[in-house]
Amino acid sequence: MCVLLKYITWQNRHGFVEECLVSIKREGKKNPLLSRASVLKMAVSTDCHKAQQDFPKVLILKPISFLAHVGERHVASNKFTFLKAYESSLPLHQFLSTHSPSIKAILSSVGTPITADILQLLPEVGVVVTTSVGLNQVDLPECRRRGIKVANAGSVFSDDVADFAVGLLIDVLRKVSASDGYVRKGLWATKGDYPLGSKLGGKRIGIVGLGNIGFAVAKRLEAFGCSISYNSRKRKPHVSYPFYESVCELAANCDVLVICCELTDQTRHMINKEVLSALGKEGVIVNIGRGAIINEKEMVQCLVQGEIAGAGLDVFENEPDVPVELFAMDNVVLSPHIAVFTPESFLDLMDLVMGNLEAFFSNKPLLSEYGD
Numbered sequence: 001m002c003v004l005l006k007y008i009t010w011q012n013r014h015g016f017v018e019e020c021l022v023s024i025k026r027e028g029k030k031n032p033l034l035s036r037a038s039v040l041k042m043a044v045s046t047d048c049h050k051a052q053q054d055f056p057k058v059l060i061l062k063p064i065s066f067l068a069h070v071g072e073r074h075v076a077s078n079k080f081t082f083l084k085a086y087e088s089s090l091p092l093h094q095f096l097s098t099h100s101p102s103i104k105a106i107l108s109s110v111g112t113p114i115t116a117d118i119l120q121l122l123p124e125v126g127v128v129v130t131t132s133v134g135l136n137q138v139d140l141p142e143c144r145r146r147g148i149k150v151a152n153a154g155s156v157f158s159d160d161v162a163d164f165a166v167g168l169l170i171d172v173l174r175k176v177s178a179s180d181g182y183v184r185k186g187l188w189a190t191k192g193d194y195p196l197g198s199k200l201g202g203k204r205i206g207i208v209g210l211g212n213i214g215f216a217v218a219k220r221l222e223a224f225g226c227s228i229s230y231n232s233r234k235r236k237p238h239v240s241y242p243f244y245e246s247v248c249e250l251a252a253n254c255d256v257l258v259i260c261c262e263l264t265d266q267t268r269h270m271i272n273k274e275v276l277s278a279l280g281k282e283g284v285i286v287n288i289g290r291g292a293i294i295n296e297k298e299m300v301q302c303l304v305q306g307e308i309a310g311a312g313l314d315v316f317e318n319e320p321d322v323p324v325e326l327f328a329m330d331n332v333v334l335s336p337h338i339a340v341f342t343p344e345s346f347l348d349l350m351d352l353v354m355g356n357l358e359a360f361f362s363n364k365p366l367l368s369e370y371g372d
């Protein structure tokens with residue numbers, strides 16, 4: 001009865017009470033030997049399916065971890081049908097060609113490239129909504145050319161990422177993970193004290209990319225007594241932190257570089273040997289942006305040769321592959337591209353994703369349109 005009431009309420013919300021009752025009778029007639037519960041279940045699934053067919057279709061190419069966290073049905077929320085290409089036995093191009101007339105929106109995450117080839121198979125697509133802040137996986141020029149709108153995760157994760165960046169920096173400077181390993185291996189008792197780390201307060205921090213995340217990192221590190229300067233595409237008119245037009249100059253005037261910018265054609269390998277040499281032997285680099293912003297080979301070389309003091313890295317050029325040289329270095333802290341995530345922020349992300357999709361399907365401005 002409870003299930004029945006829930007079902008009636010659900011249907012009622014959608015104005016289908018009549019259909020619901022007809023459907024229950026229909027299933028009952030077709031299957032006179034079935035229990036009332038089974039009849040109800042079949043009616044529910046038939047009608048849910050029918051109702052869902054009328055919802056706008058949103059294509060998902062690969063599983064999205066946040067949907068699993070918050071529960072996919074909450075995001076779809078009886079407003080959209082998720083069309084999951086990865087659950088189909090059809091080859092991708094065939095799946096896309098079959099469904100292309102009804103696909104107007106794509107929901108994607110950081111590890112799912114939305115290429116011109118994929119978009120070419122989807123002539124009706126008008127929006128790409130991503131659960132990531134970075135958009136390097138989306139062919140933005142192609143979207144622009146086609147007039148496809150793009151929405152990202154906006155500032156939903158800025159605080160989480162900034163917390164993590166500060167965590168990585170403190171870990172590198174104060175040797176938290178390294179000394180943890182020392183204790184766990186029983187070396188404290190046999191080898192004695194562990195070498196001391198370096199103080200965070202007073203460090204000169206260079207933020208590369210002073211967007212939402214860069215600002216959040218700067219605010220936190222100011223509170224630790226650090227001084228802040230930055231490099232960005234343009235000087236920010238209302239920001240009092242010193243601005244350096246060249247990242248190399250910024251590095252030469254800092255003890256720490258924190259990479260917070262987007263990966264674009266302009267920023268790919270922007271942090272190279274020259275910049276790292278300018279940062280110097282006492283310098284530390286933290287990367288919570290994208291791996292390919294740093295020339296990884298050159299950074300590894302600098303670490304091996306002691307040309308910089310250490311690194312805190314959440315992102316890598318060829319994830320999930322990490323240069324093996326880094327594993328043996330206790331002046332390097334590694335994490336598997338998790339700076340962005342906390343389950344608490346997923347609820348905000350859910351609201352943003354739903355809000356963007358709803359806005360698109362009702363011809364309203366997106367909540368976090370890229371390029372706005």
Ligand SMILES: O=CC(=O)O
Nearest residue numbers: 110132133134340
């Ligand atoms: O790295 C994660 C993101 O861009 O959201």
